Amino acid sequence: MDNLSPSLLWDMFKHASSWLVNLDRASDKRKQESIRALRDVITAARETSVYIRQMHDNAVRDHKIESHLAILWTELGFSLEDLGLNKLAKRCQIKGKHWADPNHYGEEFIKKADVSLERMERLAREILHKING
Numbered sequence: 001m002d003n004l005s006p007s008l009l010w011d012m013f014k015h016a017s018s019w020l021v022n023l024d025r026a027s028d029k030r031k032q033e034s035i036r037a038l039r040d041v042i043t044a045a046r047e048t049s050v051y052i053r054q055m056h057d058n059a060v061r062d063h064k065i066e067s068h069l070a071i072l073w074t075e076l077g078f079s080l081e082d083l084g085l086n087k088l089a090k091r092c093q094i095k096g097k098h099w100a101d102p103n104h105y106g107e108e109f110i111k112k113a114d115v116s117l118e119r120m121e122r123l124a125r126e127i128l129h130k131i132n133g
Contacts, residue, residue, distance in 0.1 A: 030083065031131060033079075034083050034085065034127075035128065035131060037076065038088075038124040038125075039124075039128070041092065041121070041124040042121050042124050042125065044072050044073060045118075045120050045121040045124075046121075047069070048073075051065050051066075051069065052117075067100075069096075070096050070097075070099035070100035071096070072096070073092050073095040073096035074092070074093060074096030075096075076092040077089045077090070077093035077095075081093075085127060087123070088120070088123050088127065091113065091123070092120070094113050094115050095115050095120065098110065
């Protein structure tokens with residue numbers, strides 16, 4: 001410590017200050033990314049709900065829409081995983097796989113996984129509430 005010149009101390013202070021500002025910016029960016037991903041979960045749940053209602057009304061499956069939903073839920077899972085929101089990310093991955101191949105998981109597994117659209121939206125809203133304080 002005896003060999004630290006005032007200019008070196010000043011440079012260290014500027015570097016630490018800059019590091020803290022960048023950390024705060026990264027934190028704000030991560031918060032905004034989390035909010036966006038969680039809102040996307042709510043949007044996906046509602047989009048999926050509309051398709052299910054349409055499918056029941058018409059008694060016809062649309063593989064193009066189901067492919068879209070498989071990709072949508074899978075991408076949401078990856079985004080949430082990247083943000084460290086692993087509990088919801090896992091559910092999104094399951095939902096994506098289920099739309100890609102409805103026979104992949106058994107009925108009991110889907111029930112245990114608790115991936116209903118209502119549950120997914122509720123989890124997203126709970127996390128949003130925590131983030132927004």
